[in-house]
Amino acid sequence: MADLPATDRRPGGRTARVRARVLDAVRAELARGGHDALTVEGVATRAGVHRATVYRRWRDVGGLIVDVIDAAGEIDWQPPDTGSLLGDLTELNRQIQQSLVERPSLALALMAASFHSEQAARAQTRLWADRYAQSEVLVARATGRGELPAGTDARALLIAATAPVYHELVLLRTGPDPAVPARAAQAAVLAAAAGAFAHPELPA
Amino acid sequence: MADLPATDRRPGGRTARVRARVLDAVRAELARGGHDALTVEGVATRAGVHRATVYRRWRDVGGLIVDVIDAAGEIDWQPPDTGSLLGDLTELNRQIQQSLVERPSLALALMAASFHSEQAARAQTRLWADRYAQSEVLVARATGRGELPAGTDARALLIAATAPVYHELVLLRTGPDPAVPARAAQAAVLAAAAGAFAHPELPA
Structure with a gap:
């Protein structure tokens, strides 16, 4: 990826550059004042983009937040791979803790937003479902190494x-x-080693 | 308690009755429209109380929410006592799940409110700290029955x-x-039986 010129990494040219500027502005405004202070005008001013452009493409504050969440889902995040399940889960938890304790925390601002907006809540739910699904590979690798009983419910273990974090x-x-x-x-x-997340029997 | 006349159960007489009516109205308004739709006027109208009374005593929407959370802390809640740690924790989780899935859910509305208001967040944090402290008796009883290693960190186990719920x-x-x-x-x-919540050694 590092070899590609910036324009190739942002397919769409001007449209993509406008999106990147607007979403950066949304993140900065959320960080500054939280969801309650977010306005289309504030975002347009900070991004140096005409308000009409923002209204036409994102419609309202809810649309902007959904696109910030969707953009987070487009990042090429990879779950940790430290060589042990304990190491992987600890590192995953460290990343989560970091995203929640940094000030300002975009993660917290997006969660707060999802309490007001059904649309933002759905986008957040999609992003989380994706991240937990991606992380199931940790459990598959641990099972392959013999660290876990076969048939462990990966999602239940990850949750x-x-x-607690x-x-x-x-x-x-x-x-x-x-700690x-x-x-x-x-x-x-x-708990997993003791069989706590064994897949339940199919209903009779 | 059942033998006492109602006036004795609500020390303060008229003041306490006004509070009960106002807090019932806050819960009903939160249930109807959530935090975003909560107004002092709406609460006063529903409670049949003069707006000036509400403003004088609770000041604003934040004050009303804090008092609803404080009132929840005054309920004589007792942690479950089923005879086993697994039974107690399962019942505790069922109560939590019930409070979150009922529609409308006052518990969810209060959490949403605590994302806007530092004051509501502090009241919610106090209530939760109290409930987790009260629940530590489950762990003490289980340790007494020999179900847990001595020195188990009760709060970490309860969290x-x-x-996950x-x-x-x-x-x-x-x-x-x-499930x-x-x-x-x-x-x-x-996890607790395997020693996951053993109190860490004191720092050297």
Whole structure:
């Protein structure tokens, strides 16, 4: 990728450049004032783009947020590959914790936005479903290495490993605890090894 | 309690009755339109109370939400006591799931509100801290029955057991899955039995 000229990495030329400028502006405005302070006018001014362009393409604040979330889904994110399930889940949790404790946190601003807008909530749900699906490879690799019983429910294991990180920082709003990523990962690995996420029997 | 006349159960007489009517109205308005539609005028009208009374005592929408959250903390909630840690955590998770899937969900509306208002966020954090502290008795009882290693970090275990229920329903917005309360409880119990929540050594 590093060899390609910038124009090739942004197919669409001017349209894509306008999108990149507008989405950068949305992220900056969200970071500055949160969802409540986001306006099409503020975004257009910051992006140096005519308001009519923003209205025509994104329609309203909800449309802008959805596109920021969709753009996050277009990033070529790869799940960690450290050589062990515990290492992979700990690193995944560290990335999640980092995204939630940085100030300003775009991740937190998007979650807040998804509480107001059904459209933003759907985009966020899609992005999360994609990221958890991508991360299932961690579980497949661990099963291949013999670290996990065959038939482990990958999604249930990933949710158990990561949920405490979100719960502490998004809902309980406790301060960032550097022990949480590894502890939550460790608990999920021990539970999985004991068969906690074995796929349930099919209904009779 | 059932023997006491109603006036004794609501110390403060008229003031307490006005509070009860106003908080009932806040819950009904939140349920109807969510935080974005909540107004002091709407609450006063629904409660049949003069607006000036609401402004004087609660000041604004943020004050009303904080008082609804504080009132939830005054309820005489008791953590489950089923005779086993797995039973207790499963029942706790069922209660949490129920509060999040009922429509309208006051619990979800209060979480949404706490994303806008620092004051509401602090009240919510206090309520949650209280509920998790109250629930530590589950872990103490299980340790007494020999179900858990001594020195288990009760809070970490409770967070691991309950976080997946919140994560699925509040953030990932997956449909209610009747298997989640028991599965999340079971995973936490297996992890705890394997020593996942042993108190860390004191720093050297």
